[in-house]
Amino acid sequence: MAKIFATTDPEVSGREKRNMERTRRIAAEGMVLLENSGALPLEADGRSLALFGSGVRHMVKGGTGSGDVNSRTVVNVEQAMEDAGFQIGTKTWLDRFDDDCTKWGKTYVAKYQAILKEKGWEGVNWALDHPYRDPDVPEITQEDMTGTDKRCAVYVIARTSGEGADRKLAPGDYELTEGEIQNLGMLAEHYEHTVVVLNVGGAIDTKLFREKKGIDAVLLMSQPGCAGGLALADVLTGKVSPDGRLAATWAENYADYPFAEEFSYLNGDVADEYYKEGIYVGYRYFDSFGVRPAYPFGFGRSYTEFALGVGKVEIKGDAVCVTVAVKNVGAAYAGRETVQVYVSQPTGRLDKPYQVLAGYAKTDVLAPGQETDVTVTFSVRSLASYDEGAAEYILEKGIYYVRIGTHSRNTHVAAALELAEDVVTERLANRVAADCPLDVLHASPDGYYTYEREAQEKTDAPHIAIDVSVITAVTASYGKDMCGQCSDAGEKDKGRVTLADVLEGRASVHDLTAQLDARELAELVVGSARGGMAGASTVGAASAACPGAAGDTTSSLLESRGVANLVFADGPAGLRLSKSFVVDKDGNIIPGLGESAFGNLGEMLGMVPPERPADAVDHYQYCTAIPIATMLAQTWDPALIEEAGDIVGEEMEELGVTLWLAPGMNIQRNPLCGRNFEYYSEDPLVSGLCAAADTRGVQRHAGCGTTIKHFALNNQEDNRTHSNSHCAERALREIYLKGFEIAVKEAAPLSLMTSYNLVNGIHAANNRELITDILRCEWGFKGLVMTDWGTTDKSGDFKYGSSSPVQCVKAGNDLTMPGSQADVDAIADAVGNELTLEELRACAGRVLELVCHAMKNRRS
Ligand code: BGC
Numbered sequence: 001m002a003k004i005f006a007t008t009d010p011e012v013s014g015r016e017k018r019n020m021e022r023t024r025r026i027a028a029e030g031m032v033l034l035e036n037s038g039a040l041p042l043e044a045d046g047r048s049l050a051l052f053g054s055g056v057r058h059m060v061k062g063g064t065g066s067g068d069v070n071s072r073t074v075v076n077v078e079q080a081m082e083d084a085g086f087q088i089g090t091k092t093w094l095d096r097f098d099d100d101c102t103k104w105g106k107t108y109v110a111k112y113q114a115i116l117k118e119k120g121w122e123g124v125n126w127a128l129d130h131p132y133r134d135p136d137v138p139e140i141t142q143e144d145m146t147g148t149d150k151r152c153a154v155y156v157i158a159r160t161s162g163e164g165a166d167r168k169l170a171p172g173d174y175e176l177t178e179g180e181i182q183n184l185g186m187l188a189e190h191y192e193h194t195v196v197v198l199n200v201g202g203a204i205d206t207k208l209f210r211e212k213k214g215i216d217a218v219l220l221m222s223q224p225g226c227a228g229g230l231a232l233a234d235v236l237t238g239k240v241s242p243d244g245r246l247a248a249t250w251a252e253n254y255a256d257y258p259f260a261e262e263f264s265y266l267n268g269d270v271a272d273e274y275y276k277e278g279i280y281v282g283y284r285y286f287d288s289f290g291v292r293p294a295y296p297f298g299f300g301r302s303y304t305e306f307a308l309g310v311g312k313v314e315i316k317g318d319a320v321c322v323t324v325a326v327k328n329v330g331a332a333y334a335g336r337e338t339v340q341v342y343v344s345q346p347t348g349r350l351d352k353p354y355q356v357l358a359g360y361a362k363t364d365v366l367a368p369g370q371e372t373d374v375t376v377t378f379s380v381r382s383l384a385s386y387d388e389g390a391a392e393y394i395l396e397k398g399i400y401y402v403r404i405g406t407h408s409r410n411t412h413v414a415a416a417l418e419l420a421e422d423v424v425t426e427r428l429a430n431r432v433a434a435d436c437p438l439d440v441l442h443a444s445p446d447g448y449y450t451y452e453r454e455a456q457e458k459t460d461a462p463h464i465a466i467d468v469s470v471i472t473a474v475t476a477s478y479g480k481d482m483c484g485q486c487s488d489a490g491e492k493d494k495g496r497v498t499l500a501d502v503l504e505g506r507a508s509v510h511d512l513t514a515q516l517d518a519r520e521l522a523e524l525v526v527g528s529a530r531g532g533m534a535g536a537s538t539v540g541a542a543s544a545a546c547p548g549a550a551g552d553t554t555s556s557l558l559e560s561r562g563v564a565n566l567v568f569a570d571g572p573a574g575l576r577l578s579k580s581f582v583v584d585k586d587g588n589i590i591p592g593l594g595e596s597a598f599g600n601l602g603e604m605l606g607m608v609p610p611e612r613p614a615d616a617v618d619h620y621q622y623c624t625a626i627p628i629a630t631m632l633a634q635t636w637d638p639a640l641i642e643e644a645g646d647i648v649g650e651e652m653e654e655l656g657v658t659l660w661l662a663p664g665m666n667i668q669r670n671p672l673c674g675r676n677f678e679y680y681s682e683d684p685l686v687s688g689l690c691a692a693a694d695t696r697g698v699q700r701h702a703g704c705g706t707t708i709k710h711f712a713l714n715n716q717e718d719n720r721t722h723s724n725s726h727c728a729e730r731a732l733r734e735i736y737l738k739g740f741e742i743a744v745k746e747a748a749p750l751s752l753m754t755s756y757n758l759v760n761g762i763h764a765a766n767n768r769e770l771i772t773d774i775l776r777c778e779w780g781f782k783g784l785v786m787t788d789w790g791t792t793d794k795s796g797d798f799k800y801g802s803s804s805p806v807q808c809v810k811a812g813n814d815l816t817m818p819g820s821q822a823d824v825d826a827i828a829d830a831v832g833n834e835l836t837l838e839e840l841r842a843c844a845g846r847v848l849e850l851v852c853h854a855m856k857n858r859r860s
Contacts, residue, residue, distance in 0.1 A: 002545030002555075002565075004583060005656035006619035015654065016072060019624040019647045020227050025240075026640050027224035027231035029336075030631035033242040033301040034250075035209065039152060039193035039216035041238030041303060047149035048089035050191060051081060052183060054137050055158030055199035055221075057094050058101065062223045062573040062628045063201050063677045064131055064162030066550065066661070069574035070595070071226035072622035077156055077197075080229030084237055089148035096138045104135040113604050121605070122795070128164025133172060136179040140186045153191040154236070155184060156221070159200040166264045166717045167202070167672040169254055174672065175205050188214030197221045197232065201628055201677030202668070203250040206294050220244070222634065223677055225573060226625035238303060241335035243362075245300035245407065247633035247681035248668045249282050252294045258285045258441065263670045263716070270719035271799040275727035278440030279734050280353065281669055282682030283408040287354035288443035290450075297682065298340050298357075298407035300634075304330030304368065306337040311404045313415035313462070315380070318470045322359070322376045322414065324404055328366035338362045338636040339404065341376045342411050343383055346398025347445060348422070350385050350730075354448045355403055355411060357685050358382065362637050380417075380466055382685075384425040386733045388433070393426040395419055395471065401458060409449070413457035419466045427475040428778060431769035433729045435761035440728050476778045499562040502852055509848045512561065513841040520557060521837075522828040524844040525809060527786075527819030528552040528565060543567050547589060548578030548596065548621070550661055550789065551818035553847060566854055568707070568786075568817070571662020572678050572694075575623040575651045585615045594618065621655050624648075629663055629690070633680035638693035645697020645706075653701040658854040659751050661707045663694045665739050666714050666755075674717035684735055688742025695747035703857030705750025705850075708743050710788055711775070712736050712764060714755035721756040721791065722798035732759075737774065744779045750850065751784045754813055756791050763803035765791045765813050772812035784850045786815040792823055806830040814843040 007013065033040070059076040062068060078088055088094070116123040145153075157180060161167050171177040176184075187194045195217040196209050209215045219242060221232050234240045251257055258277035264270060280288055283297035309325030322341050328334065339362075342355040359378040366372060383400060384393040397419050405411030494501075494511050501507040513521065529551060543549030546567045555565035570576040581594035592602060592609040593616070602609070626632070626644045635641065648660055664678035665687045673679075680690040695706040713725035713736055727736065743749060754764040754771065764770060765787040775781045791803045805816045805823040809830075816823045831837055 002589070003656065004587065004589070004619060005546070005654065006581070006621040008617055008619055010618065010620055012072065015650065016622055016624070019650070022643060022647055023225045023624050023626050024227035024230045024234070026635065026644050027228055027627045027631065028234045028240040029637060029640055030222055030224070030244045030627050030634040031231070031235050031242045032220040032222070032244040032246055032634055033217070034206070034220055034295055035216070035218040036301055037216045039195050040219070040236060042152060042236050044085035044237045046085055046087065047151070048147055049081060049086040050145060050148035050153035050187070051078065051088050051090050051156070052093055052140060052153065052187065053156035053158070053197070054097065054134055055156035055197065057098060058134055058158060059156070059228055060158045060160045060199050060201075060223050061225050061228050061625050063160055063675070065128070066163055066570040066576065067573055067628070067664070067675070067678045068162070069576050069623055069625040070548065070579045071574065071625040072579065074226045074625070075229040077229045077232055080233040083230070084233035090144055093138065093140060093144040100135050100138060105132065108132050109604065116605050124601070125164070131160070131162055131165055133160070134158070136172065136177045137183055138179065140183045145190055150191055152193045152195060153187040154195045154197060155187055156197040156199050157204075159204060161201055161674045161677065163675055164717055164720065166674045169266065169672060174254060176208060181208065184208065184212060184215065188212050193217070195219065195236070199223065201630060203248065203671040205254065206250060207252065222631040223628045224631060225627045238333065241303045241333050242300065243302060243336040244631070244634040245298050245338050245636050246295055247297070247630060247683070247686055248671070249286050249293045249297045249408070249682060250295040252292060254671070256286070256291050256293070257670055260670065263672055265718045270716070270723055272724050272726060273716050274438060275725065275731055276438060276440055278442070278728055278731045280441050280443060281667060281735050284353035284356065287408055287449045289447055293409070296407045296409040298338070299409070300407075302335045302337070303333035304328050304335045306335070306406075308339065308404065308406070311414040313402050313464065315417065315464055315466060318379050318381060319377055320358070320380060320402065320417065322402060322404060324374050325371055326363050326366070326374055327371040328368050330368050332368060334365050334367045336363050336365055338406065339374045339376060340406060340411070341378070342403040342405065342408070344401040344403065345383055345385065346396055346400065348396035348398060350387055350396065351442045351444065352385065353443060355408070357683050360636055380471060381425045386730045388430060388729050391428050391430045392424045393428070395423045395425060397421050400466075401461065413454070413461045416458065416461040416463045417466050418463055419468065421468060423468050423471050424473045425471060427473055429476065429478065430729050431773045432732050432760055434726055436726055438726060438728050440731070478773050478777045497561075499848070499851065499855070502848070503855060509845045509852065510841070512848060513845050516844065518831040518837065518840065519824070519828045521840045521844040522824045523554045523556045524847050525815055525827060525840065526554070526805065526823045527815060527817040528554045529818035530821050543569070546577060546621070546656055547581040547594065548576060549657060550576070553815065553851065563848065563851055564855060566658040566851060567656060568659040568661055569652070569657045571660050572629050572664045573627065574625045575648055575655070575657065575660065577621045577623055577655065579622055580618055580620045582612065582616045582618055584613055590616060623651050628677045629680050630668075630677050632694070633686055633690050638689055641690050641693035642697040645694040646700060649698040649701035649704050652698065652704045658703060658850070659705050659707050660698055661709065661753065663691045663706060664709050665691045665743065666710055666712070667736055667739065669715040673715050684738035685742065687739030688746070691739060691743035691749070692747035695743060695749045699747070699750065703854040705783070707751040707753050707786065708740060708749050709753035710755035711740055711752055712755060712770060713759050714757055716757070722800050722802070724758040724761060724800055726760060741779050744775070744781050749783060750853070751786060752781065753786050753788055756788050758800055763791065765803040766807035766811050768811035776812065784815060784846050785813045786817050787813055789818050792816055792820070806834050809835055809840055809843050812843065814846045
C-alpha cells in the first residue's frame with residue numbers, strides 16, 4: 001500500500017490561493033509588448049469591450065501532452081476582463097465560436113474513439129500525431145460589434161501544440177487563418193484601435209499586424225498558466241507594465257530561418273535531421289548573415305521609456321564587470337528594463353557569430369524619473385569557442401568588443417578587451433562528432449549586420465588588456481573514477497544490509513548493491529511500470545502511488561531491503577497529476593475513479609469505471625499551472641523563475657513527488673518544433689540560467705529535485721523517438737549542450753533525462769560519450785540519469801530502431817523509464833555477457849543514492 005500524501009479536503013487550500021497570486025505576477029512579467037502606438041494601456045472604465053478571437057474563452061494556458069498541468073481553475077480572458085471592470089459586448093460571437101468548437105470537438109472525439117477501438121492503447125499515438133485544434137473562427141458581423149465601445153477592440157489569437165507532433169507551416173498554426181484575417185480586417189475598419197493579443201507558445205507570422213492600418217498594439221501574452229487571464233488584464237489595464245523581452249528571434253518570414261524549408265516534415269524526411277546551420281542558431285544567424293528579423297532576440301517594448309548610460313567595463317581577474325545606469329525617462333508609467341551584454345569575439349582560425357549574449361540583468365521597478373545602476377558579470381572563459389580540430393575550447397587572440405544594449409539589434413560597443421595570445425581554456429576529447437559529412441554554415445565579418453557609427457564606436461572604445469595568466473586550462477579526464485562509473489565492490493559480509501543501514505551510516509550503498517543479485521539490480525534500474533508503452537498503466541501516468549504522475553521507481557525491494565519507491569511527475573509548466581482520485585477503506589487507490597490526468601481517455605477506450613464503494617474517500621491534488629518555460633525565460637528574471645520553481649517544489653513536497661520531470665531545456669532551433677513552448681530560448685546562456693533558477697527553486701524543498709531534459713538534440717517532434725540528429729561537435733557543445741552544462745554546474749539538478757532521438761547515429765539513451773564522458777566526467781554531474789518514456793519499446797518499424805535497455809546501463813543511463821518486464825529481463829540476462837555486474841551496480845547505486853536522498857529529507 002503506497003503512502004498517500006494528497007488531501008481529503010475539497011476546499012481551495014491556502015497554498016492554492018497563494019500560488020495562484022504568485023503565478024499571476026510571474027505571468028504578467030513574462031508578457032512582451034511587440035507594438036504599441038498609443039492603444040495600450042486601456043482604461044477599465046466599465047465600457048462595453050469588443051473582445052473577439054479564439055483565445056478569449058478558449059485561452060491556452062499551456063501546451064498539450066506531458067507539458068500540460070491539471071489545475072483546479074483556469075481564469076480565461078473573458079472572465080478576467082469582466083473582473084477588471086469591463087463589460088464584454090461580444091458574447092454572441094463568443095457563443096457562436098463555442099458552438100462551432102463543440103461540434104468540431106465531437107467529430108474529433110468520434111474519430112479518436114474509432115481509432116482507439118481499432119488499435120487499443122496504441123491508438124493514443126494517433127492523438128499525438130493528430131492533436132485536437134479548434135476550428136477556424138466565425139465571421140464577425142456588424143451585429144456582433146453593435147453596442148460595443150468604438151475606441152478599441154481586443155483580438156486574442158490562440159495556438160497550441162504539444163509533444164509528438166511538430167507545428168505546421170499552415171493557417172491555424174504558424175500562419176493566420178482566413179477567418180482571423182477577415183476578422184482583423186473588420187475590426188481595423190470599425191474601431192479606432194485594434195489590439196492583437198497573442199496567446200501562443202512560439203513565433204507566428206506577424207506581417208499582417210504591421211501592414212494593416214488600425215492594428216495599433218500587439219501583445220505577446222504567451223501561454224501564461226492558470227492565472228493567465230488575470231495577468232493579461234493586469235497588463236492591458238496598465239496595472240503592470242509589460243516588461244518581458246523575447247527569448248527567441250521572430251522572423252519576418254518563416255523562410256528567413258536558416259534551412260527553414262528542410263526542418264522536420266517539410267523536406268519529407270523525418271528520419272534524419274541535418275543541423276547544417278552549425279552554431280548559427282537564432283540571433284547568431286540573423287545578425288551574422290544580415291537578415292532583418294521582425295522582432296529581434298531580447299526585444300520588447302514597455303509603457304514607459306528607458307535610457308541607458310554609457311557603461312563602465314572592468315576586468316577583475318577572470319571576471320568582466322559591466323555597470324550601466326538605467327533611467328526611466330517616461331512620464332507616466334513605472335517599469336523594468338533588461339540590460340543585455342553581448343560580446344563580439346575575434347575571428348581567427350574559427351569563424352565567430354557577430355555577437356553572443358554574455359550576461360544580463362533586470363532592474364527593479366523604476367518609477368518615472370528614477371535611475372539605478374545595473375551590473376552584469378561574466379567570466380572571460382565563457383567566451384571561448386570549441387575547436388574540433390584540436391578538441392579544445394579556445395579564446396583566440398584579438399579584440400573582444402563588449403556591447404551593451406536592450407536587444408540583439410540595439411547593442412553598442414562599450415569596451416574593447418584585448419587578448420594578446422591564444423589561450424586554451426579546456427582540453428577535451430571529441431566525443432560527439434558528426435556521423436556524416438556536414439557542410440555547415442560559416443559566417444564572415446563581411447556579411448555581418450552593422451549600423452551607423454559602429455566602426456566609430458569600435459575606434460572610440462576604451463581598450464582593456466585581458467591578463468592571460470589568470471586563465472588556466474582545465475584538462476578533462478575520462479577515467480572511471482572521474483565519472484562515477486566505478487562502483488567499489490562493497491562489503492559482502494556485513495550481514496544483511498538494508499536501506500536503513502545505509503541511511504543510518506552502518507553500511508554504504510555499495511555494500512547494499514554488492515549483496516543484490518543481477519535480477520534485483522535489474523529491477524532497480526528499471527521503472528516500476530510493467531505494461532510497456534502499450535500497457536494500460538503507462539503513457540505518462542505510470543505511478544501507482546500518486547495518480548497522474550508519470551512513473552515510479554521499483555518497490556520490489558521494499559520488504560526485503562526497505563527500499564521505497566520514488567515518484568516522478570511532469571513538468572515543465574507545473575506539476576502534472578490527476579486532480580483527484582478515490583481510495584478504498586484499506587487505503588488502496590481505486591483505478592478508474594476520480595478526475596484523471598487524461599480527461600476522459602479511459603472512457604473513450606471503453607473502460608468501465610468500477611463501482612464506487614460507499615466508504616471510499618476522495619483525495620485531491622490540485623496543482624498550479626505556471627507559465628510555460630518560454631514565458632518564464634521572457635521575464636529575464638532568474639529570481640522570478642526561482643519563485644516559479646519554488647511553487648512547484650512546494651507542491652511536490654506536499655504531494656510526495658521526488659523528481660519533477662522538468663525543466664525542458666532544448667534549444668529553440670526552429671519555431672516549428674512542437675515542444676518549443678516547453679523550452680526556454682534559442683540561446684544557451686538564457687536556457688542554462690533559467691534551468692538553474694528553476695532548479696534552485698525546486699531543490700529548496702526537502703528531498704525534491706529537477707530532471708533537466710531532453711539530453712540532447714531533441715529539436716524535432718515528428719518521429720521524435722526514432723529520428724537521427726546529425727550535428728557537428730562544435731555546434732553541439734557551444735549551442736545544444738551548453739545550457740545543460742550551465743545548469744549542471746550552477747545548480748546541480750538531482751537528475752537528467754536523455755532524449756528519444758539519436759545523436760549522431762547513437763540513441764541518446766545509449767550514448768555513453770554523452771552521458772558518461774561529457775555529463776559526468778567533463779561536467780562533474782553527480783545525479784541520476786533516466787531515459788525518456790518508452791525509448792526501449794520495440795514496436796513499429798523504423799529506420800533507426802529503438803534504444804536498448806542493456807546499452808542504457810553500459811552508457812551510464814541509470815534508469816529505464818517507465819519500465820517493462822522485457823527491460824528487466826534483458827538487463828538481468830545480459831549480465832556476464834554484454835554487461836558486467838560492476839556496470840549494473842554503478843547504475844543501481846545511483847538509483848539508491850537518490851532513494852536515500854529522498855528518504856532522508858522526505859516529510860514523514
Ligand atoms: C516526454 C517526457 C515526459 C515523459 C513522461 C514523454 O513522452 O517526452 O518529456 O517527461 O513522457 O510523461
